[in-house]
Amino acid sequence: MKSIIVRAAAIIAVLAMSITLAACDQGAKTDKATSTKKSEEGKVKATREGEKIKIIGEQGEIVIDPDGAELPEHWPDDIPVFPNAKITSSVEGAGVANMIMVVLETNKAVSEAKDFYKAELPKQGWEITNEVEAGETFILTASKDARAVSVTVSKNADADSGKTIISVNVAAQ
Numbered sequence: 166m167k168s169i170i171v172r173a174a175a176i177i178a179v180l181a182m183s184i185t186l187a188a189c190d191q192g193a194k195t196d197k198a199t200s201t202k203k204s205e206e207g208k209v210k211a212t213r214e215g216e217k218i219k220i221i222g223e224q225g226e227i228v229i230d231p232d233g234a235e236l237p238e239h240w241p242d243d244i245p246v247f248p249n250a251k252i253t254s255s256v257e258g259a260g261v262a263n264m265i266m267v268v269l270e271t272n273k274a275v276s277e278a279k280d281f282y283k284a285e286l287p288k289q290g291w292e293i294t295n296e297v298e299a300g301e302t303f304i305l306t307a308s309k310d311a312r313a314v315s316v317t318v319s320k321n322a323d324a325d326s327g328k329t330i331i332s333v334n335v336a337a338q
Contacts, residue, residue: 237265243289244314247271247278247331264336270321271329278318278331279303286314311337 198213207223216232236246237257246252250269258264271278279298282305286293291307291314298304302319314335321328 234267236267240265240267241312241335243291243309244333244335245282245285245289246333247273247281250278250331264334266332266334269331269333271331272327273329275301275303275318275320275329278329279305282316282318286316313337 196215201208201210209220209222211220234252234255236252237255239257247269250271252267253270254268256266286307291309293305293307295306305316307314312335317332319330321330
């Protein structure tokens with residue numbers, strides 16, 4: 166579990182740094198910006214085109230696109246994606262941050278997404294190891310072989326949107 170937390174922390178650090186880099190060009194008169202920075206952890210390139218942000222570094226790639234991102238290149242076939250959900254961001258990490266993540270948005274209820282993952286993951290050979298439900302948030306963890314998956318389903322912070330947000334994270338244990 167500690168290794169998953171370390172990997173997640175690395176991804177979050179890269180994401181925060183890269184969003185800062187992308188924001189540095191706010192004053193430009195174009196909807197496109199590119200910034201490359203070197204640090205102790207390596208080189209990171211952040212590009213922004215409209216609202217789409219893409220971050221590429223030695224540890225992997227992060228894509229945030231409110232208009233719809235794509236599944237990461239190495240998304241596992243045994244992890245279902247909620248039907249008709251829009252992918253709003255994706256992460257594919259390597260090395261220390263060896264994880265894959267997508268964030269989805271749907272008009273369906275939290276309970277419908279929760280029921281989907283509770284039913285579909287076991288069909289793909291995943292063993293559900295933990296479930297937590299608190300109000301409009303549901304978290305499920307499962308394991309298979311040497312991997313772990315975590316699914317978080319919650320109402321969008323903007324209650325008026327009527328959207329449900331689903332975060333699916335897959336990592337080596």
